[in-house]
Structure formats: structure tokens, C-alpha cells
Amino acid sequence: MNKKNPYKTLNVPKDASPEEIKKAYRNKAKKEHPDVGGDEKAFKETSSAYALLADPQKRKYYDEYGDEMPSQDNIESKANRLLNELIDQMLAKYTPEQILKIDFIREMRGSITDNLNKLKEEVSRQNTMIERINKLHEIFEDKLTHKSTKISVNIFMKNLDQKKNDIMTNLAELDKQSQILNKAKEYLADFNFDFEQDLEDQLEKQRAVYNVNRSMFGFGTTSA
Numbered sequence: 001m002n003k004k005n006p007y008k009t010l011n012v013p014k015d016a017s018p019e020e021i022k023k024a025y026r027n028k029a030k031k032e033h034p035d036v037g038g039d040e041k042a043f044k045e046t047s048s049a050y051a052l053l054a055d056p057q058k059r060k061y062y063d064e065y066g067d068e069m070p071s072q073d074n075i076e077s078k079a080n081r082l083l084n085e086l087i088d089q090m091l092a093k094y095t096p097e098q099i100l101k102i103d104f105i106r107e108m109r110g111s112i113t114d115n116l117n118k119l120k121e122e123v124s125r126q127n128t129m130i131e132r133i134n135k136l137h138e139i140f141e142d143k144l145t146h147k148s149t150k151i152s153v154n155i156f157m158k159n160l161d162q163k164k165n166d167i168m169t170n171l172a173e174l175d176k177q178s179q180i181l182n183k184a185k186e187y188l189a190d191f192n193f194d195f196e197q198d199l200e201d202q203l204e205k206q207r208a209v210y211n212v213n214r215s216m217f218g219f220g221t222t223s224a
Helices: 006-010 018-032 040-053 056-065 072-093 104-143 155-188 197-216
Strands: none
Touching (some): 006 018, 018 040, 040 056, 072 104, 104 155
């Protein structure tokens, strides 16, 4: 998670308008610029904060996940790496002769889709936890008293805030993984493989028998 909060760096509220953000940046940058004897590190932090908040997409991403949006180059690089890993799996699983007789592109797409579905389920669980934490936060604010005597910090509220921060970090990572998977799936959409149908037909029949058996024993069915 991004440790530097851009709103705090520029000393503006989270609902600040673009004009307010720009004004705050200019005032701060004038004082911190190295040419006028300012602190170079502070100037870089101010400039980075403004670059993030001045971009609507980057700001929206930060507001949602509390982290910087991953660069497109990084997403594309990791998507290519993912495809290489899937190809390695195909080479380990099948001989060249077998690959000639299966729709391995379909298998790769299926693997990506399965992982995307798992990510969606996990995101849903994490968002449910966020909702529970927010509700509990409201309950604590209304019902939980704290005299600030022996313990100077409200440990219950601090614990909730930490849990929420951890979940936001997880959600940011899940979103990055989702972007990588979708980019890999987008790349695969351009490819088709002219395979020999006979082995694929056999595999389809095996899947059909497997699904029927699962249904008979009350396990439900699976999609191809």
C-alpha cells in the first residue's frame, strides 16, 4: 500500500476540487523547490502527490484502494509472463502430438476464466468484511465509551481501522491480479488453433460422463 497519503501531503481534504488541489500544490511547491532553497525530497513527494490527484483515474483508484494505480506497462509485462507460464504448463502436460489434437487455446482461456471467477468471489468476501467493519465502527462510536485513562488509544477502533487497511491492501492486490488476467485473456482473444477434432471429441465425451456421474451423486455439474 502507498505509505504517503497524497491528501495529507498536499494538506487538502479528500473531497477537494481539482482547483483546490492545484492551488495547494502550487503554494507548497514554491516553498519546497530546490531552486529557492527548499527540500528536494519534500518537493518530489509534493509533485508525486499532485501527479496522482490531478489524474482523475489515478485519484479514483487511490480513493477506492488506497494505493497507486499499476502502470499499463507493468500489467502487460505480467500478462505476458502469465501466458508464458500457461504455455509451460501445456508443454509439461501434453506431448506435441497431443497438442495437435486439442484446443489448447480454449484450455488456457478456461484456466484464466476460472481464476477470474475465484478473484471475484474473494473480492465479494472482502467487500462484505468492509461493510461489517463499517457497521461495527458506527456501533462502537455510538455505544463504546472510552475514558482515556489507563489506555490512551481506543484499541477497539484502532483494531477496526487496521483490519480495514489490511483488507484495502488485499483488494488493491486482487484488482491488480484481475487486470493481469483480463489482459492475458485479451491477448488470447486474437488466437485460434486449428486442432484435430478427434481427441477433443473424446475429451468432451469424458467430461460429459464425468458431469453426469457428479450429478447422479448430488455434486452438481461443471462447465467445460
